[in-house]
Amino acid sequence: MKIVACYKLVPEDRDINVNSDLTLDLSKATWKVGDYDLTAIEMAMRIGEAQEGAEVVLLTYGGDVVTDQKLKKGVYARGPQMGYAVRDNEAFCSDSFGTARVLAAAIDKIGDVDLVVCGEGSGDIYSQQVAPILATLMKRPVVNAVKEASAEGGQLTVKRDLEDAVEVATLPLPAVVSTTSEACKPRIPGMKDILAAGKKEQVVWEIGEVLSDQSALRKEVVNTLSPAQKERARTIFEGIDSLDSFVDALRKVM
Amino acid sequence: MDFSITDEQELLLESLEEWIEGCGFDQRYFDEHWEKAQFPAEYYKALFESPFGKVGLPEEYGGTELDFLTMVLLDEKFAELGRPSLTTTMLNIEDIMMFGSEEQKKAIADKVEEGRLPFALGFTEPQAGSDSNGYACTATRKNGKVYINGHKSFITNASDTDLMLTMTRDFSVEPPVNAMSLWMVPLNAPGVKIEPMHKIGQRMLSMCEVYLDNVEIEESDLVGEEGKGFFMLMKNFEIERVLIAATALGGAKRAYNEAVNYANERIQFGKPIGQFQLIQRMIVEMTAKIKACEAFLYATAWKYDQKESIRIDSALVKYFVTRLANEIADDCVQIMGGIGYTEDSISAKVWRDLRTARIGGGTDEILIHAASRPILKEFAKNKR
């Protein structure tokens, strides 16, 4: 059984500065693995470890940062045997559909993949769309918001929390799932894992090796703006009689 | 000269931070244990089971071998995050791996595996603190057994572990440096009495008086060579002093992080106190002190990894770092003002905890004594 766990490298939120024109300044940002993706990697590891001879591999799509050695060691230390990276200097121009297309093509190139595990959403954009689009492109079944999963006899059994019930579903493999953010706690790498991670193979494909026609990926991002911050009005409405003026005031600002 | 920290070291420190954040023991847990002067046993059990518990233990004993510099970075990080560190365990492991028998090495590895503190260090006695020639605890052989008698003072962890590495003296041998031996003494054996003392800081680790009255042990409980105890004590001190400096620096950084943030936030006379030059001076001095401490500390650990002697440097680094760490904590309390003298402030806790770093493992004065003679000797030898 071959399981692919997908992850995205994202800028550290606390290093992002907002410019006076509300555009974002990423120039000082360090990069990290999206937190939700660590959960996906852990789930992939747990499914894999319960299967004799299963192989868990990693896949990422992004700019030059995908080959950053420290980041690579940090992710690979979470357990998977090896991994793949698709490098594209214009990856930041890709939307969920574009990313899903690249991942689908890469998974096809990896070959014989039984299961793809994605995080709840990316750590930066958080559109939560890549897994379902990826499954559609691959013509595979997909379940999102999975909190537990196990594989047996060519089937995947997943559990999801509904409002007041736990849904258990089975789907035939190959399939795609995305996890909830709290599905499981990522394992913490020790020195042995970290040292081993440095020696694990990372296959790097340039975007052209994976997708010959990239026109569908290229979107023009007009801008990404931080919402304008407003000073608190500090208006106090006192007494039950002021309820109407309170509602009026709320309407005005909304 | 390369001053960079490796990817692996950085990732390990990030791992530690992630473990501490998710390990389930919050500040309240530690505050409660501090208050009751109770050993945080559940925390240590979890820590020993984590990827960090067995650092320093060689691979063949199920551990993770680490260079000393990385251990120092880890130990410092524990303190910076405000969590009890692995100092005593790392030190125990180093001691036994250097001097212990195969059986003793296995026994220590098993204890760490089970999540228990390996052993306490029983050197100090009421009449023999700084004066390590003054130890008077004895080991007497009778009918194939060994009997230990004496009184050990200020023994860290004695009430929370079941073994004590105990220094004894053979009064028939002179000079005293050749008369000292180390024995592993069970603390749950008949004849042992343990009385915890009340410390003003570092309260989660006990400090006890240990009375040994005809405690029966085996010949095989001898650690290292008989008569070489003093030499082993000096080796132990080299490691211990560097680790004490590491946790002192980590503690100082913890207070510093609080105080500098506070200087930006606290408004007096219409502006943040960080705008006043007298506060800025403290901040600049603390920052420079931290950088100097880091450089000296890491260089000393690195030197040990290069198999160079750190006999003098370990004394110098503990003297230098622990004093500056105390000064930093004191300045942090000053910057925090009144709130800095309450239990609510990190700086106050650090200030209280750090004081002992200038006493245990060799007092400032003893370190000066230890380091100055070889320095002067070296100059006398190379006189031009």
Ligand SMILES: Cc1cc2nc3c(=O)[nH]c(=O)nc-3n(C[C@H](O)[C@H](O)[C@H](O)COP(=O)(O)OP(=O)(O)OC[C@H]3O[C@@H](n4cnc5c(N)ncnc54)[C@H](O)[C@@H]3O)c2cc1C
């Ligand atoms: C928190 C804590 C934990 C400890 N844990 C342990 C432990 O686990 N195991 C253990 O064996 N011991 C332990 N100790 C004991 C510690 O090692 C001793 O306290 C230390 O060595 C000093 O001895 P003393 O307290 O008897 O002071 P003393 O030696 O009596 O010193 C008193 C003062 O005199 C000064 N002085 C002494 N001799 C000289 C000299 N020749 N020249 C100039 N000044 C001198 C000292 O520097 C000090 O200022 C611990 C101590 C503390 C505070």
